[in-house]
Amino acid sequence: MFPRFRSAVAAALGVCLGWFATSQVCAQPAPTSAQANALMQLMLSQPPVDINSPVTATATLDPPVVEAGETAVYRLTLNALESSVRWPQEIALPPGLKLTPSARGQILRQDINALRPLTALNFHVVAERPGFYMIPAFVLEVYGKPVLVRETPLEVAAKLEPSRERARRLLVKPARTNVFVGETLRVHVRLPSVISNLVETLTQLQFNGDGFLDDKMIFRQQNELLEIGGRMTTAWLVESSVTPIAAGRQTLSAQAFTGGRQFIGPIVFTGQINLLASQPQNVLLDSDPVTLEVRPLPPEETTSGFTGYIGNVSMETPQISTNSLRVGDAIRLLVTFRGDHRISRLAPPEAPRVAGWQIFPPMPAEPPFVGPVTNLRAAFAYTLIPMTEEVRQTPAIPFSVFDPEKAAYMDLTISAVNVTVSAEGLPVDWKPASLADEARPEQKPSLSALAPTPGKTIGSLVPIQMRSWFLPLQLAPALALLGLWSWDRRRRFLEAHPEVVRRRQARRALRREKRALRRAAASGDAPGFVARAVAALQIAAAPHFPAEPRALVCGEVLSLFDEPERTGSTGEVIRSFFTRDDSASFSPKRDDPMPLFALQPELEGILKRMEARL
Amino acid sequence: MKMKMLANIAKRLDSVVFSDAFWSGSNRSQEIAVLKPPQSRRFAPFSARLISRIICFVAINVVVGTVGAGQSVFAGTNDLFLRGVEAYRSGQFAEAAGDLRAAAQESPAAGTLVNLGLTEWRRGRAGAAIQAWEQAQWIDPFDSRARGNLRYARQLIGVESPDYSWYERASAWLPANAWAWVAGGSLWLAIGLVVLPGVFRWPRASWQQAIAAVALAVFLASLPALAGVSTRTRLGFVLQKETPLRLSPTAEGEAAAKLAAGEPVREVRTRGDYVLVRTAHGRGWIESRQFGRLCLE
Numbered sequence: 001m002f003p004r005f006r007s008a009v010a011a012a013l014g015v016c017l018g019w020f021a022t023s024q025v026c027a028q029p030a031p032t033s034a035q036a037n038a039l040m041q042l043m044l045s046q047p048p049v050d051i052n053s054p055v056t057a058t059a060t061l062d063p064p065v066v067e068a069g070e071t072a073v074y075r076l077t078l079n080a081l082e083s084s085v086r087w088p089q090e091i092a093l094p095p096g097l098k099l100t101p102s103a104r105g106q107i108l109r110q111d112i113n114a115l116r117p118l119t120a121l122n123f124h125v126v127a128e129r130p131g132f133y134m135i136p137a138f139v140l141e142v143y144g145k146p147v148l149v150r151e152t153p154l155e156v157a158a159k160l161e162p163s164r165e166r167a168r169r170l171l172v173k174p175a176r177t178n179v180f181v182g183e184t185l186r187v188h189v190r191l192p193s194v195i196s197n198l199v200e201t202l203t204q205l206q207f208n209g210d211g212f213l214d215d216k217m218i219f220r221q222q223n224e225l226l227e228i229g230g231r232m233t234t235a236w237l238v239e240s241s242v243t244p245i246a247a248g249r250q251t252l253s254a255q256a257f258t259g260g261r262q263f264i265g266p267i268v269f270t271g272q273i274n275l276l277a278s279q280p281q282n283v284l285l286d287s288d289p290v291t292l293e294v295r296p297l298p299p300e301e302t303t304s305g306f307t308g309y310i311g312n313v314s315m316e317t318p319q320i321s322t323n324s325l326r327v328g329d330a331i332r333l334l335v336t337f338r339g340d341h342r343i344s345r346l347a348p349p350e351a352p353r354v355a356g357w358q359i360f361p362p363m364p365a366e367p368p369f370v371g372p373v374t375n376l377r378a379a380f381a382y383t384l385i386p387m388t389e390e391v392r393q394t395p396a397i398p399f400s401v402f403d404p405e406k407a408a409y410m411d412l413t414i415s416a417v418n419v420t421v422s423a424e425g426l427p428v429d430w431k432p433a434s435l436a437d438e439a440r441p442e443q444k445p446s447l448s449a450l451a452p453t454p455g456k457t458i459g460s461l462v463p464i465q466m467r468s469w470f471l472p473l474q475l476a477p478a479l480a481l482l483g484l485w486s487w488d489r490r491r492r493f494l495e496a497h498p499e500v501v502r503r504r505q506a507r508r509a510l511r512r513e514k515r516a517l518r519r520a521a522a523s524g525d526a527p528g529f530v531a532r533a534v535a536a537l538q539i540a541a542a543p544h545f546p547a548e549p550r551a552l553v554c555g556e557v558l559s560l561f562d563e564p565e566r567t568g569s570t571g572e573v574i575r576s577f578f579t580r581d582d583s584a585s586f587s588p589k590r591d592d593p594m595p596l597f598a599l600q601p602e603l604e605g606i607l608k609r610m611e612a613r614l
Numbered sequence: 615m616k617m618k619m620l621a622n623i624a625k626r627l628d629s630v631v632f633s634d635a636f637w638s639g640s641n642r643s644q645e646i647a648v649l650k651p652p653q654s655r656r657f658a659p660f661s662a663r664l665i666s667r668i669i670c671f672v673a674i675n676v677v678v679g680t681v682g683a684g685q686s687v688f689a690g691t692n693d694l695f696l697r698g699v700e701a702y703r704s705g706q707f708a709e710a711a712g713d714l715r716a717a718a719q720e721s722p723a724a725g726t727l728v729n730l731g732l733t734e735w736r737r738g739r740a741g742a743a744i745q746a747w748e749q750a751q752w753i754d755p756f757d758s759r760a761r762g763n764l765r766y767a768r769q770l771i772g773v774e775s776p777d778y779s780w781y782e783r784a785s786a787w788l789p790a791n792a793w794a795w796v797a798g799g800s801l802w803l804a805i806g807l808v809v810l811p812g813v814f815r816w817p818r819a820s821w822q823q824a825i826a827a828v829a830l831a832v833f834l835a836s837l838p839a840l841a842g843v844s845t846r847t848r849l850g851f852v853l854q855k856e857t858p859l860r861l862s863p864t865a866e867g868e869a870a871a872k873l874a875a876g877e878p879v880r881e882v883r884t885r886g887d888y889v890l891v892r893t894a895h896g897r898g899w900i901e902s903r904q905f906g907r908l909c910l911e
Contacts, residue, residue, distance in 0.1 A: 296736065298705045445766035448759035450702060450732060454695050454717070455725030456754040458791060461909045463843050465794040477802040481809055488813045 050114040055080045055142045057149045059135070061125065062167045065155045068130050072154060073167045074099065074123040075284065078142060082106035082119040086141035097133050097154070100124045103255035103286035107204055120257070120284035127156040162229065168194065170202075170287035171235075172254045174242075176404075178293045183310040183404050184215065184241050184342045185292075189254045191236040191285065192228055199223050202238050203259030203282075211246035211294060219341065241341075247296040251289040257282045297402060301449070303409040305398030307347040313339040313401050315412050320394065324420045327389050334365055335414050336379040348380040349399040349414070356391040359384050389423040502543040503614045509539045509549075510611055514604075521600050527584060530596060533603055534581040537574060540610035554578035560610070573602045691721040699729060707736045718746075719910075724754035731763060740771050741853035741875035745906040748851065752908060755786050767876065774894065776849055776878035778842075785842030793843055797836040804829035847909045850891070852877045852900065859898035863888035871895040879905065 055078055062073045078085060082104065093099055103122040108115040127133055137151040175186040191202055201221070207214045219239045226235035244250060258281060300306050314337070321332040337346055351359035365379040384394055397414040464470050494501055513536040520528035538549040541557045558566045558574055565571060580596060583589070698713035714730040717723070731746035744767055750760035768775060778786070785793060807826035811818050855875040860867030863885045871893075873879070879891035879900070888899040 296705055296707060299702070299732075299736070301703075445762060445769055447732060447735065447766055448728065448762050450699055451725030451728045451759060453725050454692065454721070454723035455728075455757070456789070457691075457721050457723040458753055458789075459721075460911070461722050461749060461752065462911055463794065463847065463909070464791045465840060466844070466847065470794065474798050474802075477806070481805065484813045485809070 047114050049081070049108065050116045051081060051143065053079060055145070055147050057140060057147050059149050059152045061152055061154050063165050064153065065157060065160070067160050068156050068158060069126065069128060071167060072125045074125045074135065074152065076121045076149060078119045078147070079116060080119055080142045081117045084143045085119055088138050088140065091138050092136055094133050096127055096129050096131070097135070098126045103208070103284055105204060105206065105255060105257065105284050107257050107282050109282060118282055122284055122286050125154060127154065130156050130158040168283070168285055170254050170256060170285050172252065172287040172290050174252065174290060174292060177290070178295070179244055180295050180297055180310055180402065180404050181244055181247050182297065182308060184243050184345060186239060186241050186341070189238045189240065189256065189287070190226060191258070192226055193234045193236070199234055199236055201236055201259040202256040205238055205240060205254065205256040207242050207252060207254050209250055209252040211244055211248070211250035212252055213243040213245050215241045215243060217241055244292065244294040247294050250292050250294050252292055253287050253289040255284060255286040257284055300400065300409055303400035303411045305349040305413065306400045306402065306409060307349055309346045309401045310404055311339055311342040311401065312403055312405065313337050313343065313346065313412065315414070318414055318417055320417045320419070323418065325386065326425065327386055327421060327423050330383050330385050331419070333382040333384055333394060333417065334379060335382070336377060338377050340376070343376060343378045346378050349397050351382055351397050352395060354395040356386060356388045357384055357395055358387055359395070386419070386421045389421045391419070391421055393418045499543060499546065502546055506539055506543045507611065507614050510536055510607065513539055514607060521597060526597065530577055530580050530584065533577045536607055537577065537610070540607060540614065543614060569602065570606055573599050573606060577603070691717045694720070695726055698733070702729065702733055707733050711737060722749065722753060724750040724757045724760065727753070728757065728759045728763065731760070735767065739853070740767060741851055741855070741906060743767060744773070744876035745851045745853065745908070748908055751786070752790050754789060771874065771876060773874055773876045774878070777894070781838035782842035782846050785839040785846060787839070790843045793836050793839045797833055797840055800829040800832040800836065804833060848881045850879055850881055850905050850907045852879060852904060853906045854904045857900055857904045859893065859895060859900060861898060863890070863899040867899060870898050873900065881905070881907070
């Protein structure tokens with residue numbers, strides 16, 4: 001661990017020193033003289049990062065001869081900081097050659113009096129057809145200055161021997177390819193040796209992939225035998241882990257520098273091996289991507305207390321420091337979990353707020369074991385204080401973990417432990433101040449369960465007062481009230497002027513009688529004709545008095561006419577009809593009413609004039 | 615003889631009623647009528663019973679028609695809802711979101727939107743989840759699920775609740791549509807109780823005036839809430855995290871701030887694919903696709 005840490009600190013301090021020396025600008029408050037001296041001494045004691053040496057670029061192809069369709073690795077190495085490299089907009093590649101970026105990294109190598117940066121960029125080169133290709137020369141910008149990258153030849157053959165030299169690559173193998181979001185996944189990264197039994201280590205291992213969190217942990221390093229192409233060879237194995245953070249199909253690849261004899265983390269050597277004795281070359285290697293199916297966690301339904309741990313865990317019986325205590329005494333509830341390598345990531349459940357107990361957050365009781373083997377145990381201690389002698393047992397603490405093998409939540413609720421609490425030594429009227437508050441459990445916000453039914457439904461989210469039909473709907477009562485008001489006004493008018501009603505009724509009745517009159521004339525019904533004629537005259541005259549029509553006599557009808565009309569033909573016609581009607585009603589001797597049919601035109605004229613006066 | 619009959623007629627003038635039968639042409643009435651002022655009841659063209667029957671008939675038709683039309687829509691929406699819930703339970707959140715969103719668009723319901731919010735939350739789309747839960751609250755402010763989920767989500771991702779004015783807070787006491795019915799109903803109840811007794815010549819009673827006064831007070835009290843509902847329709851939520859708040863409605867516009875997913879904003883106006891919004895960070899433009907309105911049309 002130390003070389004990596006030292007190089008990182010040295011790089012950071014070197015950059016800071018360079019910046020401090022060149023800018024002279026300080027945004028922070030000026031440190032005291034003692035602090036400044038200590039900082040200066042610390043910085044000056046670190047070797048500087050070499051950024052002044054002439055930058056050279058080295059491009060190589062691994063291997064230089066490949067089969068058509070086979071991938072070669074184009075490695076570009078610069079003795080400069082990675083952040084200073086500006087890649088050209090475009091490189092004119094020959095037709096049929098495909099260049100794909102695969103990895104880039106930086107390493108600081110310890111030299112005698114300086115840290116020398118090394119930046120490496122890897123590209124995968126594939127040619128579909130045999131031939132001789134040339135990756136052209138191009139110019140990079142490093143530290144603001146042009147740096148020439150020379151052209152690199154690639155020979156692509158139609159067929160090569162199976163035992164040929166291939167590109168040096170890393171082999172990545174995850175423990176599982178079907179995982180859940182948040183599940184810590186062990187990944188094996190292997191570096192096959194070029195020469196049998198010659199072991200070369202890896203440094204600055206890094207996982208690439210958008211949907212993963214690189215844990216930056218190395219659990220194990222060892223040499224092992226590996227069969228590649230039917231040939232047993234020694235390989236260097238590094239075991240690390242990643243955590244998927246996005247669901248779906250995700251690709252994962254690895255990159256690392258070869259480290260020669262540099263070892264970081266726990267190492268196991270087995271069998272007979274040779275360690276590379278020379279100065280390491282620090283070659284950036286990468287792997288082919290592997291695809292993982294990452295599934296989201298199902299919703300937690302029957303269990304509770306899930307704190308995000310995914311793995312296989314068992315719980316030992318909770319241990320309590322004492323079963324007999326007094327109110328106000330603190331007791332310690334120790335809970336121990338056992339599991340696989342992921343147990344060190346286990347977060348204990350928060351204790352619920354329960355009436356009668358004051359519970360402090362859990363604290364790690366045993367630090368996770370650090371060593372070459374995985375940590376298999378984690379313990380947490382809850383401190384509980386009874387606030388009343390009425391409690392009989394410690395509260396159960398809900399807890400669950402997600403088991404990826406079973407794809408289900410496992411209930412690991414910490415069960416209640418029986419205790420005996422006494423109020424010995426306390427005043428008789430003593431009451432815990434917080435008991436009343438604790439009787440109401442705190443409503444911690446959480447996501448609800450699914451709604452079983454659609455629930456309250458509306459037609460649209462737009463409020464109804466902003467919809468087109470709402471205003472006309474509100475105008476409907478206004479129109480109804482307006483109609484009622486108009487009707488009431490008319491009614492009151494008619495009540496004040498009853499003659500209007502009478503005249504209207506008279507007009508209606510007159511029209512009806514005239515129709516009956518004509519029917520009687522057409523059918524030759526002489527008595528009916530006379531009766532209808534008299535009734536029509538009475539109806540036309542009644543509103544002028546006003547009077548009930550049948551109460552009117554001939555003189556009253558004639559009084560509506562002028563003197564010349566009364567004495568003229570009009571009066572004569574009217575009198576004829578009344579006389580004939582009276583005789584039909586009251587005289588035993590009946591006159592022949594037939595001659596009156598001839599008076600129908602005159603009668604119609606009289607009725608028309610009378611109707612006009614209504 | 616004739617004079618005797620006339621005398622008899624005159625004697626009976628005061629004892630007979632104004633005969634409708636005569637005016638209507640019926641010969642059944644043999645009595646001679648005397649003129650009397652028309653009775654007021656004769657001039658009521660529609661009786662109160664008739665009016666109430668017409669109102670009941672119209673109301674029943676409207677209810678039956680609405681229920682009949684709504685039943686077929688409800689059947690399809692319910693299928694989508696159940697399918698979405700099933701997909702959610704099996705962990706297929708994308709499919710669940712599609713079904714629940716379709717159900718909510720077809721027939722917005724509080725429970726559907728709560729489940730849509732849960733689904734979007736599981737998919738990591740906090741902005742869409744908060745929008746769905748706010749819409750559920752818009753439909754049913756008494757829905758404890760939506761309220762609890764909003765509190766949880768905002769606490770977790772550190773987003774504030776919308777900054778409501780006092781009348782907007784008042785408008786959230788009842789469902790958004792309830793205020794319009796309350797205002798309309800109380801207004802016409804007050805006017806009706808003032809006008810109708812005079813029209814129908816009902817005796818004026820103190821209880822009528824008391825109810826009219828209460829209805830008028832309810833109407834006046836509901837006006838601010840109505841205004842609050844209208845202003846809340848301009849509310850929306852940022853759907854994507856790190857949404858840039860630009861100074862101009864162009865892709866090249868300078869970003870004045872970055873908005874978190876679920877952050878409440880108020881729409882001011884729209885230009886092209888951009889919406890001018892007012893936020894806690896000031897005014898600026900965001901893309902329409904990054905803006906989720908509370909009241910989707």
